[in-house]
Amino acid sequence: MTSYIPYGRQDISQQDIDAVVEVLHSDWLTQGKAINHFEQAVADYCGVKYAIAVSSATAALHIACLAIGLGEQDYLWTSPNTFVASANCGLYCGAKVDFVDIDPFTYNLSIDELTQKLNGADQQGCLPKVLVPVHFAGQSCDMEKIAALSQQYGFHILEDASHAIGGKYQGKAIGCCEFSDLAVFSFHPVKIITTGEGGMVLTNREDLYEKLIRLRSHGITRNPELMQGESHGAWYYQQLELGFNYRMTDIQAALGSSQMQRLDEFVSRRRFLAQRYNYLLQNLPITLPRQHPDTESSWHLYVIRLNLDKIPKTHRQVFEELRQLGIGVNLHYIPVHTQPYYQNIGFKWGDFPKSEEYYADAISIPLYYGLSKEDQNRVADNLREILT
Numbered sequence: 001m002t003s004y005i006p007y008g009r010q011d012i013s014q015q016d017i018d019a020v021v022e023v024l025h026s027d028w029l030t031q032g033k034a035i036n037h038f039e040q041a042v043a044d045y046c047g048v049k050y051a052i053a054v055s056s057a058t059a060a061l062h063i064a065c066l067a068i069g070l071g072e073q074d075y076l077w078t079s080p081n082t083f084v085a086s087a088n089c090g091l092y093c094g095a096k097v098d099f100v101d102i103d104p105f106t107y108n109l110s111i112d113e114l115t116q117k118l119n120g121a122d123q124q125g126c127l128p129k130v131l132v133p134v135h136f137a138g139q140s141c142d143m144e145k146i147a148a149l150s151q152q153y154g155f156h157i158l159e160d161a162s163h164a165i166g167g168k169y170q171g172k173a174i175g176c177c178e179f180s181d182l183a184v185f186s187f188h189p190v191k192i193i194t195t196g197e198g199g200m201v202l203t204n205r206e207d208l209y210e211k212l213i214r215l216r217s218h219g220i221t222r223n224p225e226l227m228q229g230e231s232h233g234a235w236y237y238q239q240l241e242l243g244f245n246y247r248m249t250d251i252q253a254a255l256g257s258s259q260m261q262r263l264d265e266f267v268s269r270r271r272f273l274a275q276r277y278n279y280l281l282q283n284l285p286i287t288l289p290r291q292h293p294d295t296e297s298s299w300h301l302y303v304i305r306l307n308l309d310k311i312p313k314t315h316r317q318v319f320e321e322l323r324q325l326g327i328g329v330n331l332h333y334i335p336v337h338t339q340p341y342y343q344n345i346g347f348k349w350g351d352f353p354k355s356e357e358y359y360a361d362a363i364s365i366p367l368y369y370g371l372s373k374e375d376q377n378r379v380a381d382n383l384r385e386i387l388t
Contacts, residue, residue, distance in 0.1 A: 005379060006328040008190035008300075011266070011369045019258040023250045034250035038257045039200070042165075042185070045260065046175035048202045050209035053253060054216050057162045057186035057199035059246040061089035061132070063215040064182045064201050067208045068156045070095050070130050077117075078132035078160070079109045080335040080355040086132050086160045087336050098128070099337055101352040105290055107303070108141045109133050110354070111149075118153050127153055134160040137332075138192070138270075138298035139291060140169035143179035162186035165193060166267035167298035174298070175202050182208060187252075190368070192266055192298050193259035195252035211241075219243030266369045270299035273371055277302055280380035284387055285310035301332055302367040304383075305358070311387055315361055318386055322363070325382045330364045 023034055035053050043051040054060045070076060076090030080099045090097045100117055103110040114131075121127045131150065133141040143159070150157050157180035161167075165185045167174040175183045182205075185191075187198040201212055214221055219241035224231045227238045259266075274297075278288055287305040291297060306315055313321075322329045335355040337347035349356065366379055 002326045003375075004326045004328060005366045005371070005375050006368070007330040007364050007366050008368045009370065010189040010194045011262075013258070013262070015261070016255055016258045019254040020251055023254040026250075028250050030247060030249040030251075032250040034253040034257065035248060038195075038248075038253035038260070041257050041260045042175070042200055043202065045263065046165075046173045046183075046202060048176050048183075049204045050202065050206070050212075052201045052209065052212045052216060053248040053256070054199050054201065054246045055248055056197050056246075057160075057184055057188070058085040058089070059216070059244070060184040060186075060199035060201045061085055061158070061160065062092050063212055063244070063246060064158050064184060064208075065089050065093045065095070065130060066215055067201075067211040068130060068158065068181060074129040075121075075126060076130045076132060077114075077128040077155075078336075079134045079136070080337050080352045081107055081136060081333055081358060082134040082160065082336060083162075083333060084336050084339060086134055087342070089132070090130070095129070097342075099347075099352055099355075100131075101354045102136075102358060104354050104358070106139055106141075106292055107136045107358060108139065109146075111142055111145045113354075114146070114149060118149060122153060128155045130156045130158055132158050132160050134162075135164035135167065135174060137289065137301035137303060138163045138167045140164060140167060140174050140295045140297075142292065142294065143169055144294075147179035156181045159183035162188075162191065162199075163300035164298050165191070166263050168296040170294050177202055177204050181205065187256055187259075190300075192270070192300060193256065193263055195248065195256040195259070198248050198252050198256065214240060215243040216246040217243060218245060267298045269369050270367060271297075273367055273376060274299045274302055276373070276376060277365070277367075277380070280376070281383065284384060286383075286387070299367060301364045303332065303362050303364050306361040306363065306387075308361055313386070315363075319363055321386050322365075322382060327379055327382055328366060331359070331362060332364050333359075335359050 039051040070093045072094040074095040101113045164174045182203045187195040285307040
């Protein structure tokens with residue numbers, strides 16, 4: 001029987017297992033030292049001052065928006081080519097959401113579209129308070145140009161780097177927040193490193209850090225300097241704002257710290273496999289992923305686009321035939337504005353044509369650390385047979 005090749009999967013070593021078991025034998029399964037250790041490991045790697053571990057990247061996006069003051073009557077803008085959480089985080093705060101179409105070269109938010117939309121919004125008095133550029137597939141958006149526009153138009157920048165830990169922009173680690181207020185990572189099992197479920201917010205701003213720490217744990221502080229009135233004793237805490245139970249466990253953090261030790265190895269292997277795909281798939285009627293010269297992707301995804309005018313099959317037929325052959329392809333993403341929920345609040349097909357064109361012919365093929373050359377050859381051979 002032919003084995004199944006998933007589009008992505010985690011890689012768990014004995015070192016990872018031992019790290020988790022050590023926590024299970026300890027006195028702290030949550031809110032212990034493993035959290036601080038993991039946060040410091042990520043902060044050091046990215047060259048950022050503060051890192052706050054949370055229960056998911058969605059939670060990270062939510063409290064990042066709250067920390068920066070997003071609220072009712074404000075606008076959050078993001079890319080349509082992303083998972084719904086990149087937009088939903090604005091709605092969680094009572095804000096309005098809008099989108100900026102993608103660049104057909106990188107599939108990231110288009111700088112030209114952003115510039116044009118900001119100019120129109122400025123004239124209409126409805127500029128965004130927060131922009132969420134999404135580093136799709138692990139490739140950074142053009143953050144220097146986005147930062148220049150933020151200076152001109154006065155919006156905050158929250159990087160959705162869920163795909164991108166281990167990647168670089170202009171030679172620096174994605175997540176360093178050189179051109180943003182905050183950045184968010186995801187540690188879902190198909191991402192570069194995993195904690196099972198989990199996420200992290202990074203920032204260089206101490207004021208945001210202090211607020212994020214409270215927001216992830218019910219808005220509570222034990223710091224006497226932040227309390228109203230004097231502390232009643234060592235047991236005392238105060239809730240200063242409405243927060244959430246978005247904490248990560250020490251079990252997850254121990255796994256994350258162990259995985260961080262292999263992050264460069266994971267990314268190096270993904271880059272090798274991506275280059276190998278470029279060779280194996282050349283001359284097929286598809287468009288291979290392209291890279292901006294300022295970026296070094298972490299290659300969370302390897303996305304091909306079908307040249308449907310040169311293929312005697314539909315997008316759906318190619319997708320389903322690959323699945324039938326045990327190739328676990330996927331599609332990232334269905335444009336957010338086309339989801340029924342977003343249609344119900346006023347968006348429609350045709351609003352963001354580049355994202356829709358991308359959706360009509362894109363396929364994510366298997367890419368993960370443990371993908372063998374033999375399985376990669378099988379993916380390429382099956383794709384060639386289907387397309388030619």
